[in-house]
Amino acid sequence: VCHTDVHETRNDWHSTSYPIVPGHEIVGRVRATGSRVTRFVVGDLVGIGAMVDSCRHCEACVKSLQQYCHRGPTFTYNSKNNVTGEVTYGGYSDSLVVNEDFVLRVPSSLNPAAAAPLMCAGVTMYSALRHYAIGAGMKIGIVGLGGLGHMGVKLAVAMGAEVAVFTTSLGKTGDALRLGATEVLTPANLDAVTQHARNFDLLVSTIGSVHDVNPYLELLKRDGSYVIVGALEPIPTVRGNLLASRRIAVAGSFIGGIAETQEVLDFCGERGIAADIELIPIQDINSAFDRVVAKDVRYRFVIDMASIHDRAGTIASRR
Numbered sequence: 001v002c003h004t005d006v007h008e009t010r011n012d013w014h015s016t017s018y019p020i021v022p023g024h025e026i027v028g029r030v031r032a033t034g035s036r037v038t039r040f041v042v043g044d045l046v047g048i049g050a051m052v053d054s055c056r057h058c059e060a061c062v063k064s065l066q067q068y069c070h071r072g073p074t075f076t077y078n079s080k081n082n083v084t085g086e087v088t089y090g091g092y093s094d095s096l097v098v099n100e101d102f103v104l105r106v107p108s109s110l111n112p113a114a115a116a117p118l119m120c121a122g123v124t125m126y127s128a129l130r131h132y133a134i135g136a137g138m139k140i141g142i143v144g145l146g147g148l149g150h151m152g153v154k155l156a157v158a159m160g161a162e163v164a165v166f167t168t169s170l171g172k173t174g175d176a177l178r179l180g181a182t183e184v185l186t187p188a189n190l191d192a193v194t195q196h197a198r199n200f201d202l203l204v205s206t207i208g209s210v211h212d213v214n215p216y217l218e219l220l221k222r223d224g225s226y227v228i229v230g231a232l233e234p235i236p237t238v239r240g241n242l243l244a245s246r247r248i249a250v251a252g253s254f255i256g257g258i259a260e261t262q263e264v265l266d267f268c269g270e271r272g273i274a275a276d277i278e279l280i281p282i283q284d285i286n287s288a289f290d291r292v293v294a295k296d297v298r299y300r301f302v303i304d305m306a307s308i309h310d311r312a313g314t315i316a317s318r319r
């Protein structure tokens with residue numbers, strides 16, 4: 001359950017065409033293959049992320065950066081396929097038909113349910129961190145500790161960086177430290193933040209709403225970047241002198257391409273990294289959405305889709 005599922009289902013972005021079937025962090029087993037499928041066989045453990053097609057020919061697609069396809073990728077749900085015109089329906093379902101080029105291999109070393117959030121939350125953070133070549137000796141800030149943020153901490157720590165978490169929920173301090181952060185800062189605590197002025201190589205913002213980025217820019221070193229992966233909202237005024245005086249960039253990053261999604265799955269499979277999840281039956285989805293909005297999830301809901309056939313909605317027997 002990605003926060004996007006809530007926005008799209010509730011038409012928060014005024015772009016939903018009903019009926020909608022959300023879900024773009026999907027893990028399952030191959031049930032059948034078409035005659036020209038070469039990479040997968042029945043029974044394979046596979047994943048599907050936020051995209052199910054793209055033009056395949058543009059400069060971005062050729063580099064496996066399908067998320068930046070010049071014609072726009074076909075998203076996994078509430079999206080129209082540019083070629084066929086068909087509307088897509090996502091993973092809150094018991095089956096999906098997907099072209100093999102957009103199917104990922106899920107490492108057998110990972111719990112399939114905990115691996116599902118790697119398809120969107122995981123690759124979103126991984127792609128941003130990789131683009132900025134994060135590694136040992138660098139200091140990174142993850143802004144917001146939700147589904148995206150908690151994966152960002154795990155991945156940045158695994159890449160060797162020193163990681164600080166910015167959160168307004170001080171109740172999450174223990175979690176942040178457990179995930180590998182060395183510091184937890186609250187944006188309201190300006191004293192602590194001032195001490196960190198010009199301290200960070202990179203800040204990755206997972207905040208999903210409009211926010212003032214200027215206080216964060218004060219924390220960046222020369223040539224540092226504030227990268228937005230969460231908010232698809234307008235950014236309020238940014239102080240140009242702050243950017244120019246230290247050659248700072250405010251940038252964005254959007255999910256990740258197919259090759260990079262496989263890369264994050266393999267990276268996590270080798271290191272035993274996956275999301276912290278709460279497994280629910282589909283019957284609990286409305287309260288789960290409310291809890292996502294209330295930031296009351298640690299840190300990703302995953303739906304056991306077998307429950308779709310279960311009137312009582314109990315998953316206890318399948319655990």
Ligand SMILES: [Zn+2]
Nearest residue numbers: 002004120121
């Ligand atoms: Zn998502």
Ligand SMILES: [Zn+2]
Nearest residue numbers: 055058061069
């Ligand atoms: Zn393309």
